[in-house]
Amino acid sequence: MEKHDFFRTDLLVEHEEMVKHRTEQEKKTLKESEGILFEEKRTGRVIITSVKINAEGEERIGKKAGTYLTLTVPTLFPTDQDGMEEMTEVMISKLSEMTSEIANFEKSKVLLIGLGNREVTPDAVGPLTMDRLKELVPHYYSDDGSRLFVYAPGVTIQTGLETADFVIAMTQQIEPDILIVVDALAARDSSRLCKTIQITDTGIHPGSGVGNSRKEISKETLGVPVIAIGIPTVVDGPVLIADAINTLFSYIGSKIEEESHPSSRLSVSPWLRSDNKDADPTKLIPIFGDWASWPHEERIQLFEEVLSNHDLNTFISPKEIDSWVYQYADLLSKALKAWMEKK
């Protein structure tokens, strides 16, 4: 994992969150002219969120130009074969789109790298995906050498070498036409935990989340197109707690609404908590006090401060994390295999 979290510590997240809380009407007014193209659509059960930033947008919001894709099945569960298959299909088509401009594609050399520590279950999704892809190598092997290269180098604390330096060394040796990295992520929102695939062509910064030197893995630093695929498998304790409190406030808020407008019973879904965003927070104040009216981010910050030396200030994962991680390793390896074959 090495907490690079391209979606997490950077401005895009806040931008995106901001976008999320806008009404449909408002979303449509985010025009390309501003340098940011936001799009959300649904294919079967999969919600596909795409944010494209061009040079103008990069300058405006300070977030690197490129494409940021999020595939989510809000109702996914650990043994949900159908949901996993729908995500696989969408992922294959999105990967193909994002790599369509690579010249001489069918003969290109591909380097796949699974980041993370295979001995820490929620961090093992990258290495386990590579385990399932190793068996493809012989199919792409000829007298000229291989067209497919697969590595799961482990993390710096196991190998001694910074992950970015490993990737640089391999890229120089292999000279691939494209580099694809798979990694586990920390979820920014507990409702996305284990239900989302994030794909970007802007590269990643292994170690960024933990204050390590931020050597970038990107087209700019390697001279090779980079696709980063991330699965949020852990969530910060403070984020999870603040999310639960949000859900509580929404729930109580809608109960209060129901009483005053009994005809409009809202169903509260955890995923679509913004549904209820118009509930009047002032009605919650008698029960929950002033902080019910604070922005969500401020409650997260409060918990981060309070829990800073506390056990709860840790990354947390669901009890079924073993099952989730195996499923995503299956999903990602299937999608990457199909993408290789389509090339």
Next chain:
Amino acid sequence: MEKHDFFRTDLLVEHEEMVKHRTEQEKKTLKESEGILFEEKRTGRVIITSVKINAEGEERIGKKAGTYLTLTVPTLFPTDQDGMEEMTEVMISKLSEMTSEIANFEKSKVLLIGLGNREVTPDAVGPLTMDRLKELVPHYYSDDGSRLFVYAPGVTIQTGLETADFVIAMTQQIEPDILIVVDALAARDSSRLCKTIQITDTGIHPGSGVGNSRKEISKETLGVPVIAIGIPTVVDGPVLIADAINTLFSYIGSKIEEESHPSSRLSVSPWLRSDNKDADPTKLIPIFGDWASWPHEERIQLFEEVLSNHDLNTFISPKEIDSWVYQYADLLSKALKAWMEKK
């Protein structure tokens, strides 16, 4: 795991919690004459809590007579060799105490059973402990057969047989002088998560926590003394959230206290949250509303209700759970090995 949770769903917990919140003075007044002997002491970094209930106590609080031990190192961390060793020493001596009345002890036959699902990391502590104990069997094997028997049968959903029925069949076949079961537990209090060993001689109910039929594994049902050893490796989402809110309230409460009594700066430790129990909750009401004055249990119940159909209503474990589980398997196997040798 099969969520038997002998400490969890039963009255003892509440009794214990009640006890915990009493002052030292009050604790001393809990006399044996009432049928319950409560004792708390410290050996090095290990806090040992012992609750002994006799027939009178059983009738009074409806909790089975016997001994309930809790060993805790509040400051334990995943690679804390010293802390683990201190717990091991205490555990060996407590096991010896609890089994001192078994006749002909040095020649007794011992059946060790590790409950739980080895494919779910937080539930694997029982099976992994048995993996480390299997290698002892040859040392206790003679022409008369073995004096040590080790099994990790898996869970009902894998084997088809209820765990209690497996234990019954093995007990009838082997006729041991004592049965020791090791299992993972759900923590009732997130500050105990992965920092506690629970030991009881009252037996367990595999499956009790999930509403399955509660076949008891105990001296009464098997005709053999039973020692149950449990490690809390997961915590309920609602419990964790309510604990975090408690910590928040304590923290803010002490800040307010500090302002009025700047000379008595309290350090807030997550473990000893009761330190601050005298903080006046009414001072929190302006910020956090009325619920700041609710009992802790009511906030848990509120989250259980609100999150009932929600992802957060799940068992949760820390990201380092792999590391914790391996360490406890090492600790328990070392303690059980030393106990066997002392016999």
Next chain:
Amino acid sequence: MEKHDFFRTDLLVEHEEMVKHRTEQEKKTLKESEGILFEEKRTGRVIITSVKINAEGEERIGKKAGTYLTLTVPTLFPTDQDGMEEMTEVMISKLSEMTSEIANFEKSKVLLIGLGNREVTPDAVGPLTMDRLKELVPHYYSDDGSRLFVYAPGVTIQTGLETADFVIAMTQQIEPDILIVVDALAARDSSRLCKTIQITDTGIHPGSGVGNSRKEISKETLGVPVIAIGIPTVVDGPVLIADAINTLFSYIGSKIEEESHPSSRLSVSPWLRSDNKDADPTKLIPIFGDWASWPHEERIQLFEEVLSNHDLNTFISPKEIDSWVYQYADLLSKALKAWMEKK
């Protein structure tokens, strides 16, 4: 494994070997009237050898009455998906035949037990097969309990309990309508190593091969029909060496034949070494001395004596044993799954 080797140490083997070396004509004369029905046929690449012994035959050759099936693909190799699939199909149909007389078959309770030590690769085929079958249990689970039970109890040296006693305890507790055990075997003939499935309804004797007390697992001792499925995954050093010398003698023998009869060039196949059985051994004596004319069994015995305190007197397995063992675990679990569904 526990070396029960139902085919190995018992008379049937010698009988079978005797049969193998007869000509086609002779084989046909082994009539059922003698109490033994020998049959060999081929389905695709699979050679199916069936030996059925009735009460008369049991008395005559001292071998327990019942059916002994051997499925072999002589040309099988470790990644041979087609060969494995052909064997799977044959196995499903043979299992159905052997269990066709069980009353109320579709509602019967089935107990599957994988014998052997999962930490010793060639012995792990039983446990690994059960790992793949555990996931079926929920499909056969209802309020009345399960109709499928799956265990891999490990070996006596790990658990303390004799395997047969474990099976007895489980059979008494579960009261299945049929017991199926899967185990690794020692091959009697190195050309069968990892290329053969053996199936019998006569039961097994875990531990028989290593001089342990021979508690039988059979219909007679358990009161339940027993099907034993065995995969030869190791071979005795002396057997392997004697086989290699046989191959050498056959090879040189046929070279000598060729010189005198250049028109009848025999191809020497390792599997069908009896093809060459008519080669005159006396022609080999000048090169290889007198022992070239000895019976195969005597050369095995010589090596057993010479190597008795020697490293080569050990069980040996091919370097690809990991791959073989995983494949057979897949094959057997698929076949057993299909058989369960057909019930």
Next chain:
Amino acid sequence: MEKHDFFRTDLLVEHEEMVKHRTEQEKKTLKESEGILFEEKRTGRVIITSVKINAEGEERIGKKAGTYLTLTVPTLFPTDQDGMEEMTEVMISKLSEMTSEIANFEKSKVLLIGLGNREVTPDAVGPLTMDRLKELVPHYYSDDGSRLFVYAPGVTIQTGLETADFVIAMTQQIEPDILIVVDALAARDSSRLCKTIQITDTGIHPGSGVGNSRKEISKETLGVPVIAIGIPTVVDGPVLIADAINTLFSYIGSKIEEESHPSSRLSVSPWLRSDNKDADPTKLIPIFGDWASWPHEERIQLFEEVLSNHDLNTFISPKEIDSWVYQYADLLSKALKAWMEKK
């Protein structure tokens, strides 16, 4: 493994074998003046064979100049803790000797690479050794980066990249002061199987044994001193068979000797088969024919020819190979850890 077998396919082996069959007297006459220094001594149960070749020797026998060490405990068995510890001690001291000339040793950067395929038990000794060494990395990590680097890259067929190219890329990136590679080997002599550690400073050729392009990993190609550590974990079928026949001939030969010289009963040890080399082979000819007088190597070649399309022409390992491989991974990691600390 990638069968590089520095000891196997090269002339040194034959040279060494030649040496082995000389009498003690003859051995002493192999003087350094000839460019080859042969030395054999014993420390406890460990036999240490050292062959040092200088430039003159290299020219004379065509074998690369450098040191070739073999540590053997002929009586080693799979759970032989004492024997393993004796080997560990010898290995630590020999490693220190071989690396004593590295300048600024205590601050040097060390790159450790475990070759081989972790999914094939006898080939897993390199990767498993690295698994045990990863945990050392944090101890050698500072703000300047690490002084210890640990990788187990897998084999070409899994990664797509030739192992030598991986090593080159890592060496260029890390710029270590020394490279140590650990690998499994094919034994040239079945009595050495799993009982020997081979150490050389002349480098290795991954893939050499299987006809792949022989990119050398050596000081010459990398510009960095290279220590290669090899454990023979498999043996060629033909070699094993020829060894068994040798043992047979020695055994029968000594029986015949005994009859004529009953006072000098020789004990036949598999390891020291040369003890008996003076037995008159002509006495064996009546029983075993002419080939009993052939050189050992010719019998190996005969079996290689005869078994060329046969299952027995495969690498073979003992049934306890899992146990051996774990033990060597423990041994090598302990020795390398101690060597790092002594630096």
